[in-house]
Amino acid sequence: MSTSFIASELQRITDAGLYRRLRRVESDQDSTLTLDGREVINLSSNNYLGIANHPALAAAAKEAIDRYGCGSGASRLISGNMALHEELEAKLAEFKGTQAALVFNSGYQANTGILSTLVGDGDVIFSDALNHASIIDGCRLSRARTQVYRHCDLGQLEQQLKDAPSGARKLIVTETIFSMDGDEAPLVGVVDFAEKFNAMVMVDEAHATGVFGANGAGVVAKLGLGERVAIQMGTLGKALGGFGAYVAGSAALRDLLINRCRSFIFTTALPPAVMAMALAAIDLVKQEPERREALSANCGMLKNGLIQLGFELGQSESPILPLIVGDAGKCMKFSEQLLANGVFAQGIRPPTVPPGTSRVRITLMATHTAGQIERVLKVFEEVKAQA
């Protein structure tokens, strides 16, 4: 079969102003990057605590390689289940205050696998309209009916729960901190309705783990909702600075996933170095609350400065600040102008966000300096004046 459709598909993407290309980073991941050969201030990373290049993580990874080698050799259910996987799972369960935890190779795999294991044909998923693509794909894969409720709209969620067939298994899924808007889900209300209508709750703490809660365990911990949220998924590749993901919950949940979850079963286990990094990262997150304090101070400084310059930042309550531009072309132009002035804040377009809501997504790190933030504000002011 001819592959000429590939060129025409690319042309269609380009014509719609949605063509994407990869940028190349030649430095470590820090508050500055060497990006496509130039040093820029990095406002485009989920490495919120600035530990992706921390010596403690690097030392743990090196030690694990020296002791256990590089690869895990097989899937977890064959010969790839190494002591470090179980050690990390025990530590994650303790960190999250749950009976058990299970590590996944990525957040994408966790969400698609968990959802398609827990619900199926004849069941109903209630999903926030702004949930991440991995949740959307998990809903599709599960074959359950998916009821999408307006973003954070508890009234519509309640109505949908009321209307659901009584015999169906019901699951509500929401991010706790939304990846593209930085706002927080109304989790107490979600949990109340779940209990009232006998639904399970699954949360995605990808952008909350390490950042929220007294010891960084996330929004569920911050709100003291632990026991009431059965399925707590999160990632290891954002604030925890490494790679991979987890789900925390009951021992029975872990057991069922080991037996049924295809994205857990049919893939090679994560290598020992990755487990060791995550173990070291959890210690750092717990032992260094000053990183969360620095992050919060940086967010306050940049947010206030941008508001004073007349920018609208939505309802963000996190290190994710969405500067909504609307039109995809204008958004990308704004982002390119920032970059030309040494500030890397990625423009985000559909399909990642809904049409008409293209935005410059700004993310902060604990390791940004006051001088860097002042420089960022100056650049935003200058670029706005040129627009």
Ligand SMILES: Cc1ncc(COP(=O)(O)O)c(C=O)c1O
């Ligand atoms: C909310 C959310 N869930 C899941 C994921 C997927 O996690 P991972 O990058 O580990 O695949 C991401 C981003 O990557 C995310 O933003």
